[in-house]
Amino acid sequence: MSLPGSDLPADGLHDVRLAWPSRRVDEVRGRLMRFVTDEVTTPDGQTMVREYLDHMGAVAIIALDDAQRVAVVTQYRHPVGWLEVEPPAGLLDVENEDPLTAAQRELAEEAELAAKDWRVLVDMFSSPGGSSESIRVYLARDLVQVGRPEGFVAGDEEAHMNVHWAALDDIINRIYEGAVHNPSLIVGALSLAAAIHEGRLDQLRPGDAPWSARAVRTDKG
Numbered sequence: 001m002s003l004p005g006s007d008l009p010a011d012g013l014h015d016v017r018l019a020w021p022s023r024r025v026d027e028v029r030g031r032l033m034r035f036v037t038d039e040v041t042t043p044d045g046q047t048m049v050r051e052y053l054d055h056m057g058a059v060a061i062i063a064l065d066d067a068q069r070v071a072v073v074t075q076y077r078h079p080v081g082w083l084e085v086e087p088p089a090g091l092l093d094v095e096n097e098d099p100l101t102a103a104q105r106e107l108a109e110e111a112e113l114a115a116k117d118w119r120v121l122v123d124m125f126s127s128p129g130g131s132s133e134s135i136r137v138y139l140a141r142d143l144v145q146v147g148r149p150e151g152f153v154a155g156d157e158e159a160h161m162n163v164h165w166a167a168l169d170d171i172i173n174r175i176y177e178g179a180v181h182n183p184s185l186i187v188g189a190l191s192l193a194a195a196i197h198e199g200r201l202d203q204l205r206p207g208d209a210p211w212s213a214r215a216v217r218t219d220k221g
Contacts, residue, residue: 055133060089060184115140118207
């Protein structure tokens with residue numbers, strides 16, 4: 001039985017940049033981010049109020065070794081009250097820093113690893129109904145052990161973070177069991193497993209591929 005609704009052709013299967021008219025009603029600035037309230041005008045002339053976190057964006061790294069293991073960290077996350085299994089990751093909080101450079105720095109800081117091969121696994125909005133955060137998840141291969149960057153000192157949660165290796169198959173199984181919850185790990189690991197299954201690892205975008213969601217944020221300032 002054919003269900004109602006029009007088919008979306010492949011060439012139309014993409015997000016479209018669109019900004020309904022709005023005015024800032026309120027804004028609370030934090031140390032790194034802002035919580036804002038906007039009054040938005042809809043296409044039919046109605047108004048709605050939306051509250052959301054204005055986020056600077058982030059990068060995450062799925063670092064895969066030759067034994068099909070992924071480098072993960074365990075890190076306490078206070079807002080949810082969990083010790084999460086996560087990939088190395090970090091905020092894009094250095095002004096004008098290239099995202100790939102940020103990912104390379106985070107991998108060295110958190111896992112003491114460098115990679116010779118960098119690809120883009122996926123770009124995503126983590127929670128587009130309540131946050132402007134965009135995340136780029138990289139695949140890092142051909143790994144080598146390195147020291148932490150000079151001058152880096154782990155603080156706060158990172159001071160209590162531990163680094164481990166986990167088999168990709170085990171991560172996938174634990175995702176389906178509901179045992180891990182970090183969105184970058186879930187999306188990154190599932191995307192990697194699909195790319196391996198489909199034989200498209202070498203067709204993934206290069207590490208320096210354009211990032212449209214990030215470019216929009218940069219244009220907005």
